[in-house]
Amino acid sequence: MNNVGHTILIIGIAAVCTIFLRAVPFLIFGGKRAVPEGIRYLGNYLPAAIMAVLAIYCLRNIQLFRGNHGVPELIATGLVILLHSWKKNILLTVFLSTMCYMIMIQFIFT
Amino acid sequence: MKKGESIRFAFQQTIPVMLGYIFLGMAFGLMLHNAGYHFLWAFAISLCVYAGSLQFLLVTLLSGGAGLLYSAMMTFFINGRHIFYGLSLVEKYRKMGKRYPYMIFSLTDETYSILCRTKVPADLNENQVMFTISLLNHCYWVLGSLAGGLAGQFVTFDTRGIDFSMTALFVAIMVEQWQEKKNRIPAMTGLVLSFIFLILLGSERFILPSLTVSVFILLCARSYLGRPDAEITEERQR
Incomplete structure (x- = not known):
């Protein structure tokens, strides 16, 4: 039973810490007062920087100098860029590039 | 006030996340199942914690009987990036009344990305659209985890590489923003x-x-x- 209690505690801590992190900006700027100009400005310009960091975050474990040298990741990411610049259809882009990546790592670069 | 239309529009926005969340949720459910946990644990974690990469680490933390302080530190370390997401949503979210707390709770990488790229048509209810997007993504994740915990071992086709759908999502949104x-x-x-x-x-x-x-x-x-x-x-x- 002690084990169940410990499990619940760990899950609770993970849940509370996660929601706290997500809530920080709202705790600071979410009140009734007007949102500071600097935050408005960031709201406009920060998302593009965040998305760039997130994209690199997803690709962070590529092994450029070992294994398959990150070829499947680089090809699939290149496909995303080309396909999305051309067709601008996010479903098509996500679906095709993921299929392509799965085929590459399961059958070609095994 | 065009509730149905708003919900349908929101659903269309979430489709790029749907498959990824369902399959990654399943992978999580299966992993927890293989670590010897009842499927209800997977359900509870996905419902209450709702954070992709942290949940995969949680499997290790739980089965290894990690300390509480260590678990808290790992959570701050892995999910620290979430602090930055709210900065661009403060103004929109605080107008959302009783849905405000849920909107903050459900702000994952993918939900944030979808909310950033979604331009809500003027004749739809923006609050309804944003809420439905957040809720649907959460549902995909929870349902995937439940399915993975219950029946993940029966999935016979090879899902390796499906996590690339998240990378594709972020890169595609980057391309859109670059325009x-x-x-x-x-x-x-x-x-x-x-x-x-x-x-x-x-x-x-x-x-x-x-x-x-x-x-x-x-x-x-x-x-x-x-x-x-x-x-x-x-x-x-x-």
């Missing part, structure tokens, strides 16, 4: 800083410094980027 001139300097800032910190600090530690310094640089560039006429001239150029 708008105002986003180019911020995007380059994020990219260059990520590369610098990736080389300096390694793959597990680069994200928080990259985001923090991005905020700092963008704030410093405010007089250049944020000058009122900059956006207007760009509108005209397009």
Whole structure:
């Protein structure tokens, strides 16, 4: 039973810490007062920087100098860029590039 | 007030996340099942914690009987990036009344990305759309985890590589943002800083410094980027 209690505690801590992190900006700027100009400005310009960091975050474990040298990741990411610049259809882009990546790592670069 | 239309529009926006969330949720459910946990644990964790990469680590933490302080530290370390998401949503979210707490709770990487790219048509209810997007994504994740915990061992086709759908989502949104001139300097800032910190600090530690310094640089560039006429001239150029 002690084990169940410990499990619940760990899950609770993970849940509370996660929601706290997500809530920080709202705790600071979410009140009734007007949102500071600097935050408005960031709201406009920060998302593009965040998305760039997130994209690199997803690709962070590529092994450029070992294994398959990150070829499947680089090809699939290149496909995303080309396909999305051309067709601008996010479903098509996500679906095709993921299929392509799965085929590459399961059958070609095994 | 066009509730049905708003919900349908929101559903369409979530489709790129749907498959990824269902299959990654399943992978999580299966992993927890293989570690010897009842499927209800997977359900409870996905419902209450709702954070992709942290949940995969939780499997290790739980089965290894990790300490509470260590679990808290790992959560702050892995999910620290979430602090930055709210900055661009404060104004929109605080108008959302009783849905406000749920909107904050459900702000994952993918939900944030979808909310950033979604331009709600003027005749739809924006609050309804944003709420439905958040709720649907959460449902996909919870249902996937439940299915993985219950029946994950019966999935016979090879799902290796399906996690690339999340990478594809972020890169595609980057491409979309790049079309708008105002986003180019911020995007380059994020990219260059990520590369610098990736080389300096390694793959597990680069994200928080990259985001923090991005905020700092963008704030410093405010007089250049944020000058009122900059956006207007760009509108005209397009």
